[in-house]
Amino acid sequence: EAQVTQNPRYLITVTGKKLTVTCSQNMNHEYMSWYRQDPGLGLRQIYYSMNVEVTDKGDVPEGYKVSRKEKRNFPLILESPSPNQTSLYFCASRIAGGQLYTQYFGPGTRLTVL
């Protein structure tokens, strides 16, 4: 089954404690991205990756890092989380150059930073 998986699905942490949210896809997609969803703001792109070792900033990259060492994985790293990063996070993937309607989203990770 074609899917994007994220772990963990729920996470409560404290300010300053480094964390990583993993994202993995089994569709051999080149393009992967991270979004955050906040009330009244919709989904905003954090980072994206066109392929292995190629990453770039989205609209709201501050406070986040990513890496793309393997095609299937695109982890999101919060080196020093702060309460304003409390949000619902989605990973997505698609074929590079493919139609946007072919983009698949993961189930989401709800992060709370105390």
Added chain:
Amino acid sequence: DQQVKQNSPSLSVQEGRISILNCDYTNSMFDYFLWYKKYPAEGPTFLISISSIKDKNEDGRFTVFLNKSAKHLSLHIVPSQPGDSAVYFCAATGSYGKLTFGQGTILTVHP
């Protein structure tokens, strides 16, 4: 600055009636528009799209209308069903391929 706006946070409709969800955009470079549907505890899933060269696209009970001069698009669901209850996101993109999303509208369809 919110380039894609969904001004109605929520919409409540009776089963069998029409649901109309609206979306406005400000960037004239947008040329492709999509609607996504999101259920609780799931990621968004693609619903329907429209290119700027069209003014209407239909897929079963779902129709999207685009008014380029007004920079407005709408999603019509006819007839509405309780299973359509979800959050609907409008999204837009230009040639650069990056999606810009609206805030979302919570649709509730009552039996």
